[in-house]
Amino acid sequence: MVSAVVMAESVRCVECGICTYNCPLGxxxxxxxxxxxxxxxxxxxxxxxxxxxxxxxxxxxEASAVFDEGAxxxxxxx
Amino acid sequence: MTRRYVxxxxxxxxxxxxxxxxxxxxxxxxxxxxxxNVPFYSRPGLAYLLTGTIPEKQLxxxxxxxxxxQRLQRKVGKVQAxxxxxHQITLADGRSLAYDRLLLAIGARALRPEIPGxxxxxxxxxxxxxxxxxxxxxxxxxxxxxxxxxxITAVELAEGLAAQRVETHYLMRKDRYWGGVxxxxxxxxxxxxxADERIRVHRGVDLAAVVERRGRVVAIDTRSGARLPCDLLxxxxxxxxxxxxxxxxxxxxxxxxxxxxxxxxSDADIYAAGDAAEVLDPGxxxxxxxxxxxxxxxxxxxxxxxxxxxxxxxRREAPFNVTRIGGVTTTLIGAVGSGARDEDLVxxxxxxxxxxxxxxxxxxxxxxxxxxxxxxxxxxxxxxGAVVMGDxxxxxxxxxxxxxxxxxxxxRDHLIQRPSEVIQVLKGFAQRTVPLAAV
Numbered sequence: 001m002v003s004a005v006v007m008a009e010s011v012r013c014v015e016c017g018i019c020t021y022n023c024p025l026g027x028x029x030x031x032x033x034x035x036x037x038x039x040x041x042x043x044x045x046x047x048x049x050x051x052x053x054x055x056x057x058x059x060x061x062e063a064s065a066v067f068d069e070g071a072x073x074x075x076x077x078x
Numbered sequence: 079m080t081r082r083y084v085x086x087x088x089x090x091x092x093x094x095x096x097x098x099x100x101x102x103x104x105x106x107x108x109x110x111x112x113x114x115n116v117p118f119y120s121r122p123g124l125a126y127l128l129t130g131t132i133p134e135k136q137l138x139x140x141x142x143x144x145x146x147x148q149r150l151q152r153k154v155g156k157v158q159a160x161x162x163x164x165h166q167i168t169l170a171d172g173r174s175l176a177y178d179r180l181l182l183a184i185g186a187r188a189l190r191p192e193i194p195g196x197x198x199x200x201x202x203x204x205x206x207x208x209x210x211x212x213x214x215x216x217x218x219x220x221x222x223x224x225x226x227x228x229x230i231t232a233v234e235l236a237e238g239l240a241a242q243r244v245e246t247h248y249l250m251r252k253d254r255y256w257g258g259v260x261x262x263x264x265x266x267x268x269x270x271x272x273a274d275e276r277i278r279v280h281r282g283v284d285l286a287a288v289v290e291r292r293g294r295v296v297a298i299d300t301r302s303g304a305r306l307p308c309d310l311l312x313x314x315x316x317x318x319x320x321x322x323x324x325x326x327x328x329x330x331x332x333x334x335x336x337x338x339x340x341x342x343x344s345d346a347d348i349y350a351a352g353d354a355a356e357v358l359d360p361g362x363x364x365x366x367x368x369x370x371x372x373x374x375x376x377x378x379x380x381x382x383x384x385x386x387x388x389x390x391x392x393r394r395e396a397p398f399n400v401t402r403i404g405g406v407t408t409t410l411i412g413a414v415g416s417g418a419r420d421e422d423l424v425x426x427x428x429x430x431x432x433x434x435x436x437x438x439x440x441x442x443x444x445x446x447x448x449x450x451x452x453x454x455x456x457x458x459x460x461x462x463g464a465v466v467m468g469d470x471x472x473x474x475x476x477x478x479x480x481x482x483x484x485x486x487x488x489x490r491d492h493l494i495q496r497p498s499e500v501i502q503v504l505k506g507f508a509q510r511t512v513p514l515a516a517v
Contacts, residue, residue: 009474011372012372012400014120014121014122014123014371014372015120015122015123015139016120016122016123016126016132016136016137017120017123017132017136017137017139018123018126018131018132018136020136021132021133021136030139031139034139055126055400055401055402055407056400056401057400057407057409057470057473057474060474
């Protein structure tokens, strides 16, 4: 199973807050962005709205393997 | 003994320095003095406030609770004088503050041309939140605005005014936009987008005077004798580091406050960083000015470390910025300029670097595809600069190849011989040569 996470590169962030303003769940994306931390919020839908709206290319969606396929905790489900 | 740190300036360099000091010195007294009665906010975000993309409250990225949590005292006041011998500063209201180490992170202010009428209320610049509020207030009753200047700020002002439904005219002194940094095709790309946003671009117009009636702007006069009626004039001809305090204190200054590569000024206990500072680059032996948010943060961090005794010489990276210019997402990195003088700017504008104007011995590889354009400048063994407009596929890979000074000789000939393959080649090369997570 593959999920995604919003990653941030702080050197591009100017703290304008467009990301946070547009997050449908009100996650404070900006604080993650300015600190260069992934948006590790369990409520994040990974809808990509913040990624698309950031005028500086600070954010990107990156695939993250939640479960290693070879060691799936759900046998038979890939 | 508890060390007293006083930081003048509540912008990115000052606040980053304060946060850095706190990480190294748990006991020190840290006071930030700012002349605006608000906590830290995003100055680049003012452009998005003008376009209505975000409301004002969204600009504040560090609430007062952030200062309190880190035990940073924030004081509001205008610093009147520094007494280097007595180790204290005096505020305009008579208060004084003693320091062991002082940081001047006081930024730069917008310049205005010396012409009649330039101090009227309807003539605006964009330095701070108060300026943005004033522009929005004036735009509510303005029918027509003129914008003069160059660089990123002039276009942000034009787009902001157009978004506020003011008929907006952008006046350029020569024949194209930002000629010191962009090449002719890149200028055209921006000008075309401005026209799409119903901003009227005029070339070869030199401002001579602002015309007033009963204290209000009613027109501008040009040097060729034309008169253009307008209610508002926005000016972005460049910024000037704030030098008054440093000069009064007897510190060495040039274009900015002179510092060595540890951000120390000519006084051993006074440091400077950010837009106000002209910092020695040990790589070239020259002093440089930048007006970039990311550089101010990098400098604030390095200055903060030096202030509290962590010996940390500054390593200047290739300056870069990613922003929308006339709606075109644009990455600028390193030396990309023509070396030519920019007629619309007398100094750096905000979001600008003198490094971009440099013309180095380099071969330009260009890729054009409609609204997307890429220009990569190849030195003998590394990429010295790049402009990425529109499609940003190569923005991050180029950032890392240039800032990391990666040896590009393995692909250099390929790029020169087959410029149409530049995107695939550089993307692949970056993935092979820099950490995967970075690109």
